[in-house]
Amino acid sequence: MTYQQFARLYDQLMEDAPYDMWVSFFRNAIDQYGIKDSTSVLDIGCGTGEISTRLAHEGFAVQGIDLSDEMLSIAREKADIQGLQIPFFQQDMRELEGFSEVDAALIFCDSLNYLRTEEDVRSTFERVSATLKDGGLLLFDVHTLYKMEEIFKDESFTMNGEEISYIWECHPGIEEGSVEHDLTFFVHIGDSVYKRYDETHYQVTYSREKYKELLNIAGFELLEVTSDFSSRKPSDTSERLFFIARKNA
Numbered sequence: 001m002t003y004q005q006f007a008r009l010y011d012q013l014m015e016d017a018p019y020d021m022w023v024s025f026f027r028n029a030i031d032q033y034g035i036k037d038s039t040s041v042l043d044i045g046c047g048t049g050e051i052s053t054r055l056a057h058e059g060f061a062v063q064g065i066d067l068s069d070e071m072l073s074i075a076r077e078k079a080d081i082q083g084l085q086i087p088f089f090q091q092d093m094r095e096l097e098g099f100s101e102v103d104a105a106l107i108f109c110d111s112l113n114y115l116r117t118e119e120d121v122r123s124t125f126e127r128v129s130a131t132l133k134d135g136g137l138l139l140f141d142v143h144t145l146y147k148m149e150e151i152f153k154d155e156s157f158t159m160n161g162e163e164i165s166y167i168w169e170c171h172p173g174i175e176e177g178s179v180e181h182d183l184t185f186f187v188h189i190g191d192s193v194y195k196r197y198d199e200t201h202y203q204v205t206y207s208r209e210k211y212k213e214l215l216n217i218a219g220f221e222l223l224e225v226t227s228d229f230s231s232r233k234p235s236d237t238s239e240r241l242f243f244i245a246r247k248n249a
Contacts, residue, residue: 045111
């Protein structure tokens with residue numbers, strides 16, 4: 001999945017996204033689990049670099065990877081404008097390579113949900129494990145099964161803005177815990193003229209127990225699972241799970 005034309009619209013659509021809350025989650029985790037002197041961070045599925053640039057401003061040595069050339073182009077431009085030296089690379093997280101002895105890796109903004117199979121998730125965890133130093137942390141968030149089955153399933157969402165409008169339709173996917181997102185955007189390009197873009201995004205999620213199992217197989221110890229940008233334990237109606245795992249020595 002490469003985001004195609006969607007990359008050009010992403011920052012406009014995500015301007016109210018809680019990036020600072022993801023960064024706070026990261027900071028709290030590395031403080032709590034003893035990596036206070038951590039400097040090296042790998043931002044996996046970095047998108048347009050919103051989290052990478054925030055962490056770089058806080059003094060972390062950040063590198064970012066993403067599958068989308070279009071997203072990475074925007075991330076590089078953003079870092080240049082802000083005077084930040086952040087290496088960005090096009091890579092598939094399932095085949096992550098070329099990094100070693102990293103203190104912490106993060107996969108935020110439900111990027112992991114774009115992997116289609118358990119094998120894809122396991123492969124990603126194994127490649128991240130090979131990238132981290134012993135005791136390094138992996139942090140990620142995913143949609144819950146509840147959100148996929150009760151909030152997204154067969155729902156439609158719309159937004160009518162001055163510069164951009166969209167119709168977002170969600171349909172059950174093939175696998176259990178999956179959703180296909182059909183997105184149609186109308187972007188104002190001048191006078192009364194709008195340009196239409198269409199995208200289809202496919203997401204899959206699993207239970208807490210399944211993620212724990214896959215982490216264990218890849219050589220991680222699951223330290224904590226919380227929900228919805230809080231320190232609360234997940235409930236039956238939580239919409240987003242946050243995982244903190246440590247690579248076994």
